[in-house]
Each structure stands twice: as C-alpha cells, then as structure tokens.
Amino acid sequence: MRYPNGQKYNKKTVKPKKKPADISLSAANRGMDLENDINESNAYYSEHDIALITKRPTPINIVKVDYSKGAKIVDAYFEKQSTTDYNGVYKGKYIDFEAKNTKNKTSFPLANITPHQIVHLKRVVQHGGIAFFIISFETLNEVYLLDSSFVVHFYEQGERKSIPYEVFQKEGILIKQGYNPRLHYIDAVKEKYFR
C-alpha cells in the first residue's frame, strides 16, 4: 500500500515534475522530498476539485531593493514561519498543517517547531479549524497525519521534546502513498475528522 500504485499517467492531471521513471527510485530517496510531494498532491486535489490547500510562501525580510534594475532584491534574509506551511479549505472547513520529516526511526524530535507555531495551532483549533502535522519518517518510508493536540501535548511537556514513534502508530493515520497524488493525505483527513 505504501508503494507507488502503478496508476497510469493521466494527461488531464497536473504535470508532475518527476518523470514516470522516477517512481523506481528507492523509497528512502522518494521520501526526502516531502514538500514537493505535498505541493504536487495539492495541485492534484485542486485540479480534481477535491480540496484547495496552498503553501504559504516563505516569509522574507527584505533589506534592499534595486529599482534601477526592475525591482531586483539585492539584500534579504529568510524569516522563520510564524504560522505553518500549509492552509486551505476542505468541505467548507478550515485546514491548517505543518509538514516535517525526520531520519529518526524511534521518535520525531520537536526541535524545529517554534513556540509561535504552537500558539498558532492552538488558535486554529480554538476557532473551529482542523490542525495537524504531516510527519514523514524517511528511513521507514512512512508518512503520518497526527492531530495537532498530540504535538502541543508533547511540546508542552518540556522534558523530552520529541514524540515517540508509537504515538504515531497508535494515534496517527498512516497516509497512503501513490503516484498521483503522491500522498493521499486528504483521505487521512476524511478518516480522522469527517466520520
């Protein structure tokens, strides 16, 4: 179930950036491009009128723009996202999530999650939105949807800032992987929040 399903390339769907030949790449390699996989899945979901989820652009702090060359940015820095990477709408409901991967096999370390993101996710839930994480265990080639409440719980525990793998197995939804969409994560959303 977690391997490409060999489904034929449908010309009507969004052009995949990976060539069909790429599906023979090892599972570990494929797993490394989580962001790209989610972006392509979102294009598929949008194209097929299933859901409308978009990636927030990376915020950039612009220091200097050269207007003599048609607004060329010549000095700028990446800023940390204070919200999450993705949001959108599915069946009228607000959807908000962050996607992360880890090479770790036994737990997901929370080191890269910012306090701002935790505040943001709590607020999403408070306003009736759906908030979760998509976590890819690269080495295991498993991708899970985990409700934000678990992330908040382990984040606020303070001691061991990581979520054990067992929590994903027990409380997460394993996301089916395929060719197009690469990650059937809306199926997982349906299973978790729309039953």
Place this chain on the structure above:
Amino acid sequence: MRYPNGQKYNKKTVKPKKKPADISLSAANRGMDLENDINESNAYYSEHDIALITKRPTPINIVKVDYSKGAKIVDAYFEKQSTTDYNGVYKGKYIDFEAKNTKNKTSFPLANITPHQIVHLKRVVQHGGIAFFIISFETLNEVYLLDSSFVVHFYEQGERKSIPYEVFQKEGILIKQGYNPRLHYIDAVKEKYFR
C-alpha cells in the same frame, strides 16, 4: 461612524505601529494604508480570540543566495500572488479575501486582479469557503466588503473591467472604521455570511 471612535488605547492589545497622534491625520491619508490597517485588525482579532486571519507573505523568486554571509539573498524578484493576500478561519469556516484600494470615486477598476486570483476565488466558494474583497475607496474614505461573486461577474463580463460604485453601495457591506481594530471587517463578515 467612519471616523476614529476615540476609544482609549488598551495596553493589552497589540502595539499599533501608528502613534495615537496619527489618528488626527486626514481621512484620505489614513485610507492609504489599507494593508497595514488590515494587518493590525488581524492582530486585534487574533489577540481577542475573535478570528484567525493571516497575510500570505509575498512570493519571491530567489535567484541567488550567498551562503558565505549566513544565507543572504543577493538576487531575487517579487512574484505575483496567484492566490489572494489573506486567509484564515472564523467560526470554523474558511475565509479568503483580497484587499485593494482605489483613488477612483465612481468605480473600482479590475486591472490589478489576475486571472489566477479569479480561478482561486471561484474554487474557494466551490469548496464551501467564504470569499470576498475588501475595497477601499480612498478619496471617499469608505471601505467595503464585497462578495467575490460580484467581482467574478464583472471580471468575466469582459467589456468594462470595473465595478461601479453603486454596486458597492447596493451589494457591499460598508466596513465600520475605528481605532482598534481599524477596520471592523469581521462585523461585516458576520452580517453578510453568518445571519
């Protein structure tokens, strides 16, 4: 009703970038900073647990990064937003809108709206989300919420790509202006979509 309401500055709320003295500026001047007004209103709404709406960062096409200076972006360009500037959640529902201002008194020209944005807004509605425009008629010091269906209608008419002022008066909701939040646009959302 459309002038600052003289409400006292509440220290607990988000720090406004404008000093209190600024509220004596002419209406026309204040109207020019629509983006800032919306951002501050969003901070107020978030802080007071009323709604969670965020601005999408401007997408930037990065050409060159100098890693010798701690990831300094040295060559990049602004890209056109293919979605809208703002989205978020209010009472569980997905909210999506674009904000624009005009110096025109008799109509709002649609020249700055891209075909991508029209497609995006139609999709939002299709998925059960709430989509609208916030249009500021600077010279009149009036800010309106107008449902996206009207924008789509006039955009697709093809001939005169603008929306007459009368449409805003008849079909739009006049947004109350105050000190904090500067634009009570969630009241307008409530009036239009939650009755």
